[in-house]
Amino acid sequence: MSTAVVELKSLEKVFRRHRVLDRLSLDIHPGDRIALVGSNGAGKTTMIRCILGQYRHGGVVRVRGMDPHAARKEVLQHVGFVPQMPPPLRMPVQELLRYSANLVGVDPSRMTAIAEAMGLDLGEAARKPFSKLSGGQKQKLLIGIALGRDADLLIMDEPTANLDPAARQILFDLLAERLDSGMIISSHRLEEVAPLVNRVVEMDRGQVVLDDKVEDMVDPSVRQGCRLKIGGRDEAFANAIREWGFESADGLEWTGVVAGPDRLKFLGVLSRYAGRLSAIHMDEGNDR
């Protein structure tokens, strides 16, 4: 019997004579954290919807050995899903939480604990319509619902897109606790999700054109203490660096903590102020 969490064999999907998935085969095993990349129209979303049992298709889809159509409830019980675009739901947040927790069979507090850990103030948000939350708040809530259960497959579409650095660090920590799960993290930009994954699958025109292991060196939960110096006070720099939770007494020397998987993104931000920087020190494992 296969140990794969997901098995796709010769998966085909055609919309009005347009072949979106073309005999696609892919196995995902426990511990595989896959960056699913590809341009628009490559077939990423269609493949995900086939795994979620939302599309009729040719070929075979098995999740934990089961057909997601025939055994829909059993399959989805163990799949956490975070869509790229939050649905425009008008219902209050607490109704959505209650509904999700009831279907999954967990206490809603497990989901709220994760959403709150990521910085969502549910005391304020619980009675609001979901559609009235900000993009980041919606993302945190949907991540809370996806992770607040015993899922052994996580499917996330651009999960960090609307998150601030602090919330991203929490997400990295939460994912680090689930390294035995299978994960599919779909993104247009590999650099956004690269630190989270150990395998890259690139799709083009409904086929897998690249399936490669990547060196799994970054521990998602690691933090790096960071100290920066700039040549003179700069309001734009100060605003940018404060978003990462950095603090300074004099506006010249800044200290903070950067999540390990976020280091490339952080350095990308710093590169915009390269002319101002006089010193950078990053120290893995040191929180300050």
Next chain:
Amino acid sequence: MSELISTMRLDVAESLRARWFVIYALVFGGIIMGLLIFGLTESRIMGVTGLSRTLVTFIQLSMAILPVFILLSTVRTLAGDREAGVFEYLLSLPVSLGGWYWGKFLGRFAVVFLPVFLAMVAAVAWGLVTGLDVPWGHVSYYIALLMSLTVCFLGLGFLISAFARSTDVGQGVAFLVWLLLLLFLDLILLGLLIRTNVPPELVVAIALGNPLQAFRTAAMIQFDPQLILLGPSAYVILDNFGRAGYMAWAVVYPVAVGLLSAGFGFWWFRRSDLQ
């Protein structure tokens, strides 16, 4: 809590915050308030007066507004939800398709039926407060008719939504269905009977098969037991059904149409792409 009840509750929570529901509730609340305030209880038409008169008018107006409102709002919200990714997200949760579909049906029924029911209750309360005779038989039957009509058009709406892949197509089809049913109301059928050589049995059969007509005739039979207003078709109805038989038909038949339509919609929903 079962997934059916959970989904029903979720749909109610969602619908109560929708613009269409606010307009819908205002329309029916406004109609009944208007009828009561502007003194229709005092007028006398065809020997019908008091609260009966108000209720007859309310039923006639409901028949004109309710079907198209239910059809368009149901199709628009269901097809719109599918387009906007609501189905993608909520159907990624472990809910059975039956629990989801029928839960939504029940939730939508509750939301659509409640305002018209409350409007009837308001009329009765007004009658009690102002000392009018409350025609309890009429009130009960009209509530049953409204329930029947709601189920019928909700079922048709769910069927259209299951097939329509976009809001535009769904709304267009829903409007056509309503127009078709409207075309086959009695005046047009009588016209056909007179102008063409269509067998009268066929024309009457079409009238009996049109839920809108069934509803209209049943409302009429309350204050016109001989169906004089209906013309020659009345003989067929009264000879074959009798008054009580036709009243039962007018409640049961639209419910059957609605449930069969919704059932067929569910069959299609299960075997097609969910998104």
